[in-house]
Amino acid sequence: MTSTKLKKSDFAALSEFRYQMRRFERFSEDVVQAQGITPLQYLLLLHLKGYPERDWATVGELAERLQAKHHGVVALITRCEAMELVARRHSVEDRRRVEVHLLPKGETILAQLAEQHRIELLSLQGIFTIPNIRHE
Template identity: 65%
Template sequence: MSNRPTPLAKADYEALSEFRYQLRRFLRFSEDAAQAEGLTPLQYQLLLHIKGYPGREWATVGELAQRLQTQQHGVVALVSRCEAAGLVERTASAADRRQVEVRLTPAGDTCLQRLAQLHHTELRSLTGGFQVANISAFNDRASS
């Protein structure tokens, strides 16, 4: 039995292309929406990852670095800019004083709510453009 992957069909390339196109459309929408709100795209993502962190309303710098797929020192600078803008606040962890918990301020929460609603609506409008059947066929072929 050969370990060579099954060659991709034209439909697979079309599905991947469509997926990348829809993903880029959404990301472009997100960038524009954040900038219209007076935020950078990274600031929006930071707010979203704080609010969306599983099980609690705060996140550590290390957790945010993981979510943003970046270095901790970059997240510290991003948090500092958001703190100066009144969007987040830092507090020392009660459980481990070496850790810093980053929370949204009421202004940050309000800003995030507006942007998240726009993103939610936009994402729903894009789901029809994703060729789920073709992508799942691609996944089936890739795993065999």
């Protein structure tokens, strides 16, 4: 294994990247909690809306996106259902599969929060190259 010695500038770049990441996380935590939901609940809503090629996801798919344990995601979904943000439905194609769907209340909260996050990400574009963020 070859070893490359990191330079001061490498450490500075890594430090700046982690600082800006944490700054964004802190921003996200604050705006999400101001809406009355937790950061994990926001991420669940975001991953549902953003799931590729369909408007729902399974518990397993959400667990992968959240990088969380299956049972923890089940509990998160249960809390979101109690708040009327999401609903579980049996698949029409395979009754054994449970789909998690975004409800109108969750959609409204998500749209407001996603816009705030988009604006914050755009403010970071001068610092980092962030792909697929539209300027309007």
